[in-house]
Amino acid sequence: MSALAAIQIGEPLRLVLFLLGIMAFVGFNAAYLVWAERKGAGRFQRRVGPSEVGYAGLLQPIADAVKLLTKQVLVPPGADATLFRAAPILVIAPALISLAVIPFGPALAARDLNVGLIMIFAFGSVNVMALMLGGWSSRNKYAIISAARVVSQNVAYEIPMLLVVVTMLLVTGTMSLTKIVEDQAGGFWHWNLFRLAANPLMPLTFLTFYICMLAETNRAPFDMAEAESELVAGAYTEYAGMGFGVFFMGEYANILLGCSLATVLFLGGWQCPFGLLPGVFWFLVKLYLLVFSVIWVRWTFPRTQFYGLLNLSWKILIPLSLGTLVLSAAMIKLLGR
Amino acid sequence: MKESLREIYTGLSSLITGLGITLRQFFKPVVTVQYPHESLKMPARFRGHIELVRDPATGKPLCYACKLCEKACPTDCITVEGLKRDGEKRKSVSEYHLDFTRCSLCGSCVEACKSGAIRFSKEYNLAGTSKEEFILDLFRRLEREGK
Amino acid sequence: MSPSEVIAAPEGQRETFVLNLGPQHPATHGVLRLKLTMDGEFIVRAEPVCGYIHRMHEKMAENRSYAQFLPNTSRIDYLSAMTYTHAFVGAVERAAKLEVPPRAEFIRVITSELNRISSHLVWLGAYLLDLGGFTPLLYAFDDREKILDLLEGVTGARLTYCYYRFGGVCNDVDEAFTRGTKEFVAYMRPRLDMYRALVTDNIILRKRLVGIAPISAETCRKYGATGPVIRGSGVAYDVRRREPYSAYPLFDFEVPNFPEGDCMARYLVRMEEMAQSLRIIEQAVDRLPEGPVMATAVPRVLKLPAGDVAYAVEAARGRFMVHIVSDNKEIPYRVKLRTPSLSNLSLFEEASQGLVLPDAVALLGSLDLVIPDIDR
Numbered sequence: 001m002s003a004l005a006a007i008q009i010g011e012p013l014r015l016v017l018f019l020l021g022i023m024a025f026v027g028f029n030a031a032y033l034v035w036a037e038r039k040g041a042g043r044f045q046r047r048v049g050p051s052e053v054g055y056a057g058l059l060q061p062i063a064d065a066v067k068l069l070t071k072q073v074l075v076p077p078g079a080d081a082t083l084f085r086a087a088p089i090l091v092i093a094p095a096l097i098s099l100a101v102i103p104f105g106p107a108l109a110a111r112d113l114n115v116g117l118i119m120i121f122a123f124g125s126v127n128v129m130a131l132m133l134g135g136w137s138s139r140n141k142y143a144i145i146s147a148a149r150v151v152s153q154n155v156a157y158e159i160p161m162l163l164v165v166v167t168m169l170l171v172t173g174t175m176s177l178t179k180i181v182e183d184q185a186g187g188f189w190h191w192n193l194f195r196l197a198a199n200p201l202m203p204l205t206f207l208t209f210y211i212c213m214l215a216e217t218n219r220a221p222f223d224m225a226e227a228e229s230e231l232v233a234g235a236y237t238e239y240a241g242m243g244f245g246v247f248f249m250g251e252y253a254n255i256l257l258g259c260s261l262a263t264v265l266f267l268g269g270w271q272c273p274f275g276l277l278p279g280v281f282w283f284l285v286k287l288y289l290l291v292f293s294v295i296w297v298r299w300t301f302p303r304t305q306f307y308g309l310l311n312l313s314w315k316i317l318i319p320l321s322l323g324t325l326v327l328s329a330a331m332i333k334l335l336g337r
Numbered sequence: 338m339k340e341s342l343r344e345i346y347t348g349l350s351s352l353i354t355g356l357g358i359t360l361r362q363f364f365k366p367v368v369t370v371q372y373p374h375e376s377l378k379m380p381a382r383f384r385g386h387i388e389l390v391r392d393p394a395t396g397k398p399l400c401y402a403c404k405l406c407e408k409a410c411p412t413d414c415i416t417v418e419g420l421k422r423d424g425e426k427r428k429s430v431s432e433y434h435l436d437f438t439r440c441s442l443c444g445s446c447v448e449a450c451k452s453g454a455i456r457f458s459k460e461y462n463l464a465g466t467s468k469e470e471f472i473l474d475l476f477r478r479l480e481r482e483g484k
Numbered sequence: 485m486s487p488s489e490v491i492a493a494p495e496g497q498r499e500t501f502v503l504n505l506g507p508q509h510p511a512t513h514g515v516l517r518l519k520l521t522m523d524g525e526f527i528v529r530a531e532p533v534c535g536y537i538h539r540m541h542e543k544m545a546e547n548r549s550y551a552q553f554l555p556n557t558s559r560i561d562y563l564s565a566m567t568y569t570h571a572f573v574g575a576v577e578r579a580a581k582l583e584v585p586p587r588a589e590f591i592r593v594i595t596s597e598l599n600r601i602s603s604h605l606v607w608l609g610a611y612l613l614d615l616g617g618f619t620p621l622l623y624a625f626d627d628r629e630k631i632l633d634l635l636e637g638v639t640g641a642r643l644t645y646c647y648y649r650f651g652g653v654c655n656d657v658d659e660a661f662t663r664g665t666k667e668f669v670a671y672m673r674p675r676l677d678m679y680r681a682l683v684t685d686n687i688i689l690r691k692r693l694v695g696i697a698p699i700s701a702e703t704c705r706k707y708g709a710t711g712p713v714i715r716g717s718g719v720a721y722d723v724r725r726r727e728p729y730s731a732y733p734l735f736d737f738e739v740p741n742f743p744e745g746d747c748m749a750r751y752l753v754r755m756e757e758m759a760q761s762l763r764i765i766e767q768a769v770d771r772l773p774e775g776p777v778m779a780t781a782v783p784r785v786l787k788l789p790a791g792d793v794a795y796a797v798e799a800a801r802g803r804f805m806v807h808i809v810s811d812n813k814e815i816p817y818r819v820k821l822r823t824p825s826l827s828n829l830s831l832f833e834e835a836s837q838g839l840v841l842p843d844a845v846a847l848l849g850s851l852d853l854v855i856p857d858i859d860r
Contacts, residue, residue, distance in 0.1 A: 045623075221616065305692050355682050411552035411554075441559075441646075
């Protein structure tokens, strides 16, 4: 990895290469996370997942992509065509942009912004708007109900997420993600998750962040927006073909973004647990362990009730994160960083 | 206050127990049978469509077209015709059609038959491209099997 | 607005729209159409429209002899087919005064209870699927496979058994069946504990079911709801106790009932019923008497004397009753099938007022409807 850092490439070219790399990474992951989810779901349910197309079903995502590409993208009559077509793009574009500041390895961040953390959340809010537009412009009652639910759910869960991020800002003292990872060098006891001197309730903060990440990406058990058994497909009902495919890719891109952020903020990013050979390999291991846990949670629990979901956010998570914020501030004032 | 804290605690522990159960199931073997590549053996009493039975002594079908099965069938699926050939004491079956599109595998025909001339087969791999393929000609099927 | 405020608001003030939970919908367990008049997320009025799968079983009964109608009985409610055949066969035996040998009665009880467990397993899987938990469905179907394999070894069919005959059962059970049943009972008890840990105790499920859609015992009586619906409202009404039939008086089992009347109570009733069924099966297999499985003097062509006869059983969904009117011919004059799902559905309109859509789906699942049972 250090050898790569020594190669000097001119600035615009380096940025373009990194962005292309990110798009390829997201595309590959969006396709193969579907495969991993289906195989994982199969194993949790004591059955084999896809296994016919290619060895162990590895060509299944390609078959799905070809199927989606060959379908006609119908715009329902009376729907707002511009918004209808814009919604899938608005779901995936912010995720791609936000991945530009995540440090995958020691020299592998597309752009090391010193306000990187805030930028991610600025773009993350566009996700809500995209689902709302998609639901509203479909001119379908199921989609509108789903869009209304998505808006209240995402707004409710952004607040504890931002409070957790502010807590982490206090603890780490910087908004630049690369510096946050560099601060966690050493063994795993240096990771932010175990930084109990600055915030004694750090594991709870991580749990809050994880739950908010599940809710923001509309993943089960918080997938009321797409509640298949009630609302058919919710906000995505009227989308066919590649429109639906892009929504799907956007969902997985957002999961990747959320898990990358959790890895960087709490689990030490590309640092090795034993301080030996840091590198992008450790980042990927931690990232995919978190993604596995997201899949695991999805296939275990039923869907929460809508009011239970909002109660969880407003009555439990927000007081909890406010409390940890005040506690961290007090600890840092007393003990220094 | 204490109630809600206790609820949070029991709630979280129930979630973790649930996760543990699914993780344990993750590492157990699959319970499904990959059908076209592997298949299961049907039990002895399995109800496939009916078939004619040969007399082991003479090699001819036991059925003598008494039409009891035709009368017993609730949905009129069976059509039997018999012919009395020279030198034989009674009729023997010459045509036996089963309209499998209406058969409900109830077994009334098998029970009504006095001579044990029909029984359930073990056929379940039935697929065809037209409805006419399922008006089964059991007499011809028996002849084909004999060859 | 709270649910009671929604109902109380005068008509002109509400802006309602009609949402059609159409006949093709993942949550309606079959082809049931629900026309929901909704005010935002709250249901103001729910109108069920059934009849999409009316197959005229009662008319077919008027054109077939008693023995020819037997396959139909399995198909009215295909999930608890054995119990429905039991009702019809019992009605004919009661009218013709046929004596069923004890071994056949015990076999009927064992197979009916196995059928009840498999029906409740399908209910469990489908209900959790409606609520968003996809995995317990597969676990429930894995358990159900064992039951279906046992019954396939005896009858030859997996779902629509045509096993009972007038005067007994058509095949005897062999040693493989009794051994397999004992193994199944030993296998199923820890699985029920697993379902309790994975599903019943799960906080998310409890939030979805506890206190949702309470139905009082008076409402149940008003609409004639039976089975786990009324047992979940505190009334211990079970046909096996109130109108004992077959060999049930010989067995020791409890009738579970819970007073709360919400979705969780109905859920717990069915889970407890599975445990009680296992108890009955265990006792029946241990005490299975020897002997013939078919009565001796059954006429080849059955003619019931002129008049009425009725026979009720406790099916998995409630009280199923067959009422036969005969005019001394081979073919009945009229066969009336009183199915539990129709009565259970009729209280949906009253019970769903003011509910939000996910709660209405939870209520619909807890009523355990099988739509072909409603439409016959």
